[in-house]
Amino acid sequence: xxxxxxxxxxxxxxxxxxxxxxxxxxxxxxxxxxxxxxxxxxxxxxxxxxxxxxxxxxxxxxxxxxxxxxxxxxxxxxxxxxxxxxx
Amino acid sequence: xxxxxxxxxxxxxxxxxxxxxxxxxxxxxxxxxxxxxxxxxxxxxxxxxxxxxxxxxxxxxxxxxxxxxxxxxxxxxxxxxxxxxxxxxxxxxxxxxxxxxxxxxxxxxxxxxxxxxxxxxxxxxxxxxxxxxxxxxxxxxxxxxxxxxxxxxxxxxxxxxxxxxxxxxxxxxxxxxxxxxxxxxxxxxxxxxxxxxxxxxxxxxxxxxxxxxxxxxxxxxxxxxxxxxxxxxxxxxxxxxxxxxxxxxxxxxxxxxxxxxxxxxxxxxxxxxxxxxxxxxxxxxxxxxxxxxxxxxxxxxxxxxxxxxxxxxxxxxxxxxxxxxxxxxxxxxxxxxxxxxxxxxxxxxxxxxxxxxxxxxxxxxxxxxxxxxxxxxxxxxxxxxxxxxxxxxxxxxxxxxxxxxxxxxxxxxxxxxxxxxxxxxxxxxxxxxxxxxxxxxxxxxxxxxxxxxxxxxxxxxxxxxxxxxxxxxxxxxxxxxxxxxxxxxxxxxxxxxxxxxxxxxxxxxxxxxxxxxxxx
Numbered sequence: 101x102x103x104x105x106x107x108x109x110x111x112x113x114x115x116x117x118x119x120x121x122x123x124x125x126x127x128x129x130x131x132x133x134x135x136x137x138x139x140x141x142x143x144x145x146x147x148x149x150x151x152x153x154x155x156x157x158x159x160x161x162x163x164x165x166x167x168x169x170x171x172x173x174x175x176x177x178x179x180x181x182x183x184x185x186x187x
Numbered sequence: 188x189x190x191x192x193x194x195x196x197x198x199x200x201x202x203x204x205x206x207x208x209x210x211x212x213x214x215x216x217x218x219x220x221x222x223x224x225x226x227x228x229x230x231x232x233x234x235x236x237x238x239x240x241x242x243x244x245x246x247x248x249x250x251x252x253x254x255x256x257x258x259x260x261x262x263x264x265x266x267x268x269x270x271x272x273x274x275x276x277x278x279x280x281x282x283x284x285x286x287x288x289x290x291x292x293x294x295x296x297x298x299x300x301x302x303x304x305x306x307x308x309x310x311x312x313x314x315x316x317x318x319x320x321x322x323x324x325x326x327x328x329x330x331x332x333x334x335x336x337x338x339x340x341x342x343x344x345x346x347x348x349x350x351x352x353x354x355x356x357x358x359x360x361x362x363x364x365x366x367x368x369x370x371x372x373x374x375x376x377x378x379x380x381x382x383x384x385x386x387x388x389x390x391x392x393x394x395x396x397x398x399x400x401x402x403x404x405x406x407x408x409x410x411x412x413x414x415x416x417x418x419x420x421x422x423x424x425x426x427x428x429x430x431x432x433x434x435x436x437x438x439x440x441x442x443x444x445x446x447x448x449x450x451x452x453x454x455x456x457x458x459x460x461x462x463x464x465x466x467x468x469x470x471x472x473x474x475x476x477x478x479x480x481x482x483x484x485x486x487x488x489x490x491x492x493x494x495x496x497x498x499x500x501x502x503x504x505x506x507x508x509x510x511x512x513x514x515x516x517x518x519x520x521x522x523x524x525x526x527x528x529x530x531x532x533x534x535x536x537x538x539x540x541x542x543x544x545x546x547x548x549x550x551x552x553x554x555x556x557x558x559x560x561x562x563x564x565x566x567x568x569x570x571x572x573x574x575x576x577x578x579x580x581x582x583x584x585x586x587x588x589x590x591x592x593x594x595x596x597x598x599x600x601x602x603x604x605x606x607x608x609x610x611x612x613x614x615x616x617x618x619x620x621x622x623x624x625x626x627x628x629x630x631x632x633x634x635x636x637x638x639x640x641x642x643x644x645x646x647x648x649x650x651x652x653x654x655x656x657x658x659x660x661x662x663x664x665x666x667x668x669x670x671x672x673x674x675x676x677x678x679x680x681x682x683x684x685x686x687x688x689x690x691x692x693x694x695x696x697x698x699x700x701x702x703x704x705x706x707x
Contacts, residue, residue: 111695118434132666145666149241154662157249157655161433168430172696176427180698 108178115172122162122169129155199328200340202396203321206276206389207341209382210317211348212355213283214310216378219356223368223375227291228300236292239300247311252654255315256646257416263320263642264415267406268327269398271642272320276393279313280386282306287379291371315654319646322629327399327638332489338629339485343478345625346618349448350474355381357467401638415643419636428635429648435696436631437652439501439689440624442682445657446508447617448474450682453661454512455610458675459519460570462599469607473614480622488627492699497631500623501686501693507620508679511613516675518606521562521570521597528564535560554578566603573598656685 133151144150171177217224221244229240255275263271286306292299322341329337359374368374397403405411412418420426452470455461461469488496538557556576563569574595602610632645664678671677 107695114692114695136666136669143665143669144241144244144662145669147241149238150245150662153245153249154659157253157651161651161655164430165434168427168434171423171427171430176423177431177696180431180696181424181428182700 108175111172111177112175115169115174118169118172119166120169122165125165126155126159126162129158196328196337199396200325200337202389202392203272203325204340204344206272206393207317207321208344208348208351209385209389210276210279210314211345212352212385213279213382214314215349215352216283216356216382217286217307217310219352220375220378224303226369227371227375228289228303230292233292233297235297236300239304243300243304243307247307248654248658251308251311252315252650253647255312256319256650257315257643258312259316260319260419260643260646261415263316263323263646264412264640267398267402268320268324268642269393269396272317272324273390273393275313275316275320276386276390278309279317280382280390282309282313283379284383284386287376287382293371315646315650318649319642323633323641323645324399326630326633327401333486334633335488335493335627335630336482336486338633339481339488339626341629342485342622342626343481345444346448346474346478346481346621350471350478352378353467353471353474357464357471361464405638410639412639415640419640419644419647425636425640425644429644431692431696432632432635432645433648433652435689435693436497436628437648438656439652439686439693440497440628441652441654441657442660442685442689443501443504443624444621444653445660446504446679446682447614447621450660450664450678451512451614451617454678455515459515460598460600461519461610462601465601465607469610469614472611473618476611476615477618477622480619481626484623484626485630488630493627493631493634494693494697494699496627497624498690498693498697500620500625501690503623504617504620505683505687505690507616508683509676511617512676512679514613515610518609519600519602521572521600524564524568524570525562528566528568530562531565532563533560564603567601568603568606569599569601570597571599572596 129151132145133148133155136145137148137151138146140146225240229236229243231237259271259275262274283306286303289295289299289302289306318341321344322338325341326334326338355378359377360368363374366373402411418425420429452466455466455469456463484496536559538559540555540557554577556578558574558576560572561569562572572595575593577593628649632649633641636644660678660682663681667677667680668675
């Protein structure tokens with residue numbers, strides 16, 4: 101039985117924040133791309149390729165953050181494993 | 188399981204660290220010589236070359252490194268640590284050497300940037316596989332009470348690789364003219380060629396090493412993983428720890444690492460405009476003085492735990508980045524220098540270019556006057572003041588019609604002795620934060636995952652944190668400074684925000700315990 105401490109409560113509450121944060125990050129990346137891609141510009145932020153790569157790699161990371169938040173809410177991090185047998 | 192003897196562990200650390208150091212060196216020289224490489228292989232005005240150049244910069248760091256972590260991590264868990272990190276070393280050294288052999292765009296056309304891109308991607312792939320192998324290999328030879336200290340030797344390699352790369356480039360550059368350095372077969376290729384010697388030595392040493400004792404035992408017992416990727420990321424119990432490692436430790440470490448070592452150098456060169464060689468001298472001193480602290484904090488983590496040392500490095504970055512970078516700007520205000528110090532010499536160089544206005548009015552012409560003044564002040568400091576005046580004139584009367592003067596630009600700033608040492612101290616501080624956040628991370632990651640999937644499980648979060656979160660620092664800094672053009676420190680908000688977020692997650696979710704048994 102896991103002791104329901106204040107810290108565990110905090111971990112679970114913060115889980116909601118991580119789940120909200122992930123789509124917010126992707127939203128800012130997509131709007132950043134739309135605002136800055138410009139064929140007349142010379143900087144990297146004006147080229148589509150870096151944005152495609154960055155959004156492409158950040159999407160699974162954001163999905164990971166949502167899962168991290170979900171696991172937090174479910175109490176998966178209330179007690180961290182102390183040996184590999186617990187994994 | 189018996190840990191390796193003291194003399195044995197010395198050899199293990201040396202062979203692993205040397206190879207990893209060389210891999211970092213190989214990866215960095217491409218970035219440091221990017222301007223010259225760009226002229227040689229990716230000429231301006233060619234759209235395909237420009238596209239390949241962008242891919243070489245972004246794909247190698249962001250896409251291929253994590254992919255390399257998966258490919259070689261899996262291999263390391265299937266066939267063993269030793270063979271895998273030997274393979275990454277061969278791939279990295281071979282591709283670096285070959286980059287130095289590719290003829291320029293003028294000689295073989297589009298094949299040149301294509302080959303460079305291909306080799307750069309192989310470099311990214313190899314780097315993705317190297318670190319996890321070396322860290323795992325050393326940790327699996329170490330006794331519990333020295334695991335943080337022994338693996339911190341691996342942690343020094345990223346910084347020492349930068350140190351060696353800076354040193355080699357400076358050495359080559361200072362022994363020839365700029366023209367000789369940047370020529371098609373010029374000095375810029377030497378650092379690439381040197382790599383093959385270093386890699387040769389390292390391969391020889393690594394070939395003589397034995398497989399990790401923990402992995403050997405696992406193999407003997409037939410307990411190695413059949414599908415490390417599935418077990419690492421498809422099994423909830425392990426996957427949640429991968430996520431925790433990434434968001435609670437490695438992403439913060441990545442931005443601290445990148446800001447202290449690379450963004451600082453780029454900021455001093457491009458925003459503060461410190462003279463090329465002095466900028467590198469400042470970085471070399473800062474890095475050289477701070478590097479031993481990797482070992483100090485690695486050893487300390489064996490005593491007090493990994494968590495709070497890593498998180499303290501992040502917190503210090505969050506608190507001190509803005510004051511440090513602000514000091515870089517304030518202390519290099521040349522107007523103040525001129526008021527405080529006597530002028531020793533003032534060397535004026537004027538150039539004029541005449542252009543006819545053929546678009547609007549054929550009867551007028553423009554004179555573009557470039558004035559460059561090299562100032563030397565009494566305390567040894569100096570700078571170059573450059574200004575451009577555009578003067579429009581009617582060709583018949585040659586009367587001045589309009590004059591447009593651009594604001595003078597101050598470049599090639601040379602700091603006085605005491606100020607240079609202040610900057611070295613500030614860079615040292617930032618590298619010190621790096622040593623805190625980075626030194627215990629190998630031991631921390633090793634302890635988080637079981638032996639049979641350790642290589643795979645620790646490599647991916649490490650390269651996402653370090654390569655993606657860290658590597659994004661300059662891109663996001665450019666993005667922010669475009670949106671907030673008048674705020675020179677705006678680029679720092681990205682590393683500050685990521686480090687703060689990671690600090691919060693780490694502080695709340697991580698335990699400060701040290702895994703006593705990684706033998707499982």
